[in-house]
Amino acid sequence: MDKPAPNNQPDQWKNLKEYTSARIVLGRNGTSIPLKESLAFQMAHAHARDAVYSHLDIEKLKAEVEALPQQVICVSSKVENREQYLKRPDLGKFLNDASAKKLDEINHSGFDVVIILADGLSSSAVNKHAVPLLKELLPKLQEAHKTVAPIIIAEQSRVALADDIGERLHAGLSLILIGERPGLSSPESLGAYLTYKPNKGLTDESRNCISNIRPNGLVYPAAADKIFYIIQEAFSKKISGVKLKDNMGNLNA
Numbered sequence: 069m070d071k072p073a074p075n076n077q078p079d080q081w082k083n084l085k086e087y088t089s090a091r092i093v094l095g096r097n098g099t100s101i102p103l104k105e106s107l108a109f110q111m112a113h114a115h116a117r118d119a120v121y122s123h124l125d126i127e128k129l130k131a132e133v134e135a136l137p138q139q140v141i142c143v144s145s146k147v148e149n150r151e152q153y154l155k156r157p158d159l160g161k162f163l164n165d166a167s168a169k170k171l172d173e174i175n176h177s178g179f180d181v182v183i184i185l186a187d188g189l190s191s192s193a194v195n196k197h198a199v200p201l202l203k204e205l206l207p208k209l210q211e212a213h214k215t216v217a218p219i220i221i222a223e224q225s226r227v228a229l230a231d232d233i234g235e236r237l238h239a240g241l242s243l244i245l246i247g248e249r250p251g252l253s254s255p256e257s258l259g260a261y262l263t264y265k266p267n268k269g270l271t272d273e274s275r276n277c278i279s280n281i282r283p284n285g286l287v288y289p290a291a292a293d294k295i296f297y298i299i300q301e302a303f304s305k306k307i308s309g310v311k312l313k314d315n316m317g318n319l320n321a
Contacts, residue, residue, distance in 0.1 A: 089253040089284060109252070116250035119190040121150055129185060129221055132199040136206060139218035143167035143233070147224035160226035162268070163233065171236040178238035179217035181209060181299065182266075183245065186225035190247030193256040197282055198245045201258065204292035212300070227261050227275070234266025241302055242266040243295065248279065257282050260291065262298050264308035274309040276302075 081093040094105045101109075130140045144167050146159040153160055163171070185198045202219075209216055217237050222229055227244055234242035241264050248259040258281040263274055276298050281291045297316045302308045 091253070112252040112255075115255045116252060119192050119247070119250040119255040120154075122187075122191040122195075124185075124187045124191045124221065124223055125195045126221055126223075129195065129199065133185075133202065133219045133221075136199075136202065138202075138206070138216070140221060141170065141218045142221045142223075143170065144223045145225050145229055150224075153224045157226055160224055161228035161232070163229065163236075168232070168236065171233065174218075174237065176217070176237060178240065180214040180240045180303075181243060182217040182220065182230075182234050182237050182239035182241075183243045184220040184222050184225070184230050184233055186222040186227075186229060186244050186246040188225060188227070188246035188259070189249045190256055193247035193258045193282070194245065196256055197258040197288070200288045201245065201260075201281060201291055204288045205295055208292060208296040209299070212296075214299070227272075228270070230261065230263060231266045231268050231270050234263065235268055239266060240264070241299060241308070243299070245281075254280065254282065254285065257285060260295055262295065262302065262308055264302040264306065264312075272309075276308055276312060276314075 084092060091105070091109070094101045096102065100106070126142060130142070133140050144164050146162050146164045147153045147156065183202070185194050187194060206216070217239060220233055222233070225244075225246065227246060230242040230244035233239075241262060244261050246259050246261065248257040251257070257279065260278040260281060262276045263270060278286070278291060278294050278298075280286050281288070286294075294316060298308075298312070298314070301312055305312060
C-alpha cells in the first residue's frame with residue numbers, strides 16, 4: 069500500500085474514500101495501522117457477527133407485507149437452531165414437516181411467481197430491505213398480470229429452500245430475497261435469487277442472482293427493475309441460471 073501524504077501536505081488519496089466504503093488509505097502508525105482504524109475494524113467485525121445471529125422480525129414483516137396488501141405464510145426449514153444452521157447447510161434447504169404440510173394444504177393449481185423472504189446469513193438485511201424492495205417490485209408484476217402466491221417468510225433458510233417451496237406451490241418461478249453473508253463494510257446486504265420452474269434437487273447453476281441490494285449498494289428501484297427484467301426473460305425463454313443471459317444493460321443505480 070502506498071504511504072499516505074504527511075499531515076502537513078494535502079492527502080491526494082482522501083477523495084477516493086468518497087467512492088467506496090472499502091477500507092482504503094488507512095494510514096499507519098509505525099508498523100501498524102492507526103488505533104482509530106483498528107477499533108473501526110473490530111467494530112465492523114462485531115456488526116458482521118451480530119448480523120449472522122440476528123433474528124427475523126416476523127411480526128413487523130408480516131404486518132408490513134399484509135399492508136401492501138399480500139397474504140403471508142410463515143414457514144421454517146428442518147434446522148432447529150442457529151448453531152445447527154451454521155453446521156448443517158443441507159437441513160436449511162428443506163421445509164420441516166409442519167411447514168410442508170401447511171403449503172401442501174393450499175392445494176393451488178399454480179402461481180406465476182412465489183416470493184420468499186428468508187433470513188439466510190443476515191436477518192437484519194431482510195428486516196430492513198425486503199419490504200421496500202417489494203413495494204417497488206409488486207406493482208410491476210401486477211401490471212404484467214403475473215399471479216403472485218402468498219408471500220412466504222422463511223426462518224433458518226438457505227437459498228435452495230425456494231425449490232421446496234416453489235415445487236409445493238406449483239410456481240412458475242421462485243424469487244427468494246435472502247440475507248447475504250455479512251462483509252466488514254456491508255453486514256446488511258440483501259440478495260435475490262430467481263429460479264424458473266423450481267423443483268427440489270436443482271443446483272446453483274439453475275439460478276440468477278442479484279446481489280448487494282441496499283441503499284448504499286444496488287438501490288431498491290434499480291434492483292426491482294433488474295429482477296422484473298429477469299422474470300420476464302425467464303418466462304419468455306423458459307429458462308433461468310447460466311443459460312439465461314442478462315442483456316438489460318446498465319442500471320440507473
